[in-house]
Amino acid sequence: MTRAKILVARAVFPETLAKLEQHFEVEANQSDADWGPAELAARLKDKSGAFTTGTERIDAALLAACPQLKICANMAVGYNNFDVDAMTARGVLATNAPDVLTETTADFGFALLMATARRICESEHSLRRGEWKKWRYDMFAGSDVHGSTMGIIGMGRIGQAIARRGALGFGMKVIYHNRSRLAPDLEARCGATYASKEELLRTADHVVLVVPYSAASHHTIGAAELALMKPTATLVNIARGGIVDDAALAQALKDKRIAAAGLDVFEGEPKVHPGLLEVPNVVLTPHIASATVPTRRAMADLAADNLIAYLTRGEALTPLNPSVIGASANP
Ligand code: 8YV
Numbered sequence: 001m002t003r004a005k006i007l008v009a010r011a012v013f014p015e016t017l018a019k020l021e022q023h024f025e026v027e028a029n030q031s032d033a034d035w036g037p038a039e040l041a042a043r044l045k046d047k048s049g050a051f052t053t054g055t056e057r058i059d060a061a062l063l064a065a066c067p068q069l070k071i072c073a074n075m076a077v078g079y080n081n082f083d084v085d086a087m088t089a090r091g092v093l094a095t096n097a098p099d100v101l102t103e104t105t106a107d108f109g110f111a112l113l114m115a116t117a118r119r120i121c122e123s124e125h126s127l128r129r130g131e132w133k134k135w136r137y138d139m140f141a142g143s144d145v146h147g148s149t150m151g152i153i154g155m156g157r158i159g160q161a162i163a164r165r166g167a168l169g170f171g172m173k174v175i176y177h178n179r180s181r182l183a184p185d186l187e188a189r190c191g192a193t194y195a196s197k198e199e200l201l202r203t204a205d206h207v208v209l210v211v212p213y214s215a216a217s218h219h220t221i222g223a224a225e226l227a228l229m230k231p232t233a234t235l236v237n238i239a240r241g242g243i244v245d246d247a248a249l250a251q252a253l254k255d256k257r258i259a260a261a262g263l264d265v266f267e268g269e270p271k272v273h274p275g276l277l278e279v280p281n282v283v284l285t286p287h288i289a290s291a292t293v294p295t296r297r298a299m300a301d302l303a304a305d306n307l308i309a310y311l312t313r314g315e316a317l318t319p320l321n322p323s324v325i326g327a328s329a330n331p
Pocket of ligand 1: 076
């Protein structure tokens with residue numbers, strides 16, 4: 001039996017490659033070379049499957065050049081790099097990697113919130129620069145996390161996991177805003193109450209963004225929203241670049257319009273808005289919210305298992321466009 005050909009578009013754990021090689025003829029990118037869209041399309045031309053991360057754009061132009069393609073498995077829960085409608089139209093299955101990263105990503109969201117509110121990075125940088133000569137009553141005095149009000153925008157699995165940490169572990173009042181309101185029992189389990197976006201921005205001491213990126217959520221936080229926030233408030237973005245207008249945020253931080261921000265994602269990353277690099281009251285991390293070894297392994301395994309399940313059995317574990325299964329002439 002001939003084995004299906006797949007492309008692994010980025011460097012992955014050697015164990016992930018070995019697992020895929022048991023089932024497929026694999027072209028890998030273990031040197032993690034930067035393939036632009038044209039090279040990605042050229043390499044995918046004769047492949048049935050693609051193992052992608054959040055950085056590879058799968059759109060109508062690429063799909064038109066890759067007629068053999070049947071599945072793209074994303075090693076990420078977010079899938080704004082996929083044009084799912086175009087994939088569905090072409091009969092290409094899209095899968096993501098939900099659930100396995102929920103708790104790890106929520107841990108990181110909380111860590112970023114703590115680091116931001118308690119000025120951990122700013123004070124550490126100052127210490128390293130040799131500026132700690134004596135103690136002072138107001139030295140790096142930040143804002144409290146326990147007992148404060150946390151406003152979460154985007155109340156999916158990760159938002160809910162952050163809410164539970166805040167309500168149960170830190171005695172926070174948790175309010176949230178989401179496209180649709182959670183069922184009352186779920187709200188109770190998260191210790192969270194629904195608020196309008198405006199009410200949330202006006203009243204929260206800490207605003208945490210966990211909303212998926214789409215055209216509708218572009219610049220969920222811009223100058224107008226920042227102007228509604230308390231001057232003592234912090235803002236944390238672990239969602240996607242583009243959810244925040246980074247230029248407006250850099251200006252708000254410079255003007256001390258809000259106290260501080262913690263950012264794991266950026267518009268146009270890995271580029272970071274220069275204004276954000278200039279201000280001290282921001283914690284910047286390079287998109288690592290899901291980066292623990294066990295979680296990254298679980299994400300890679302899930303993406304690999306989706307490829308194996310679909311290309312060998314016509315099944316999928318976490319499909320985004322399940323209508324394609326069965327409808328596709330030759331899974
Ligand atoms: C990924 C993420 O590590 O899962 C997501 O949506 O943002 C991260 O966990 C990143 O997208 C690389 O695939």
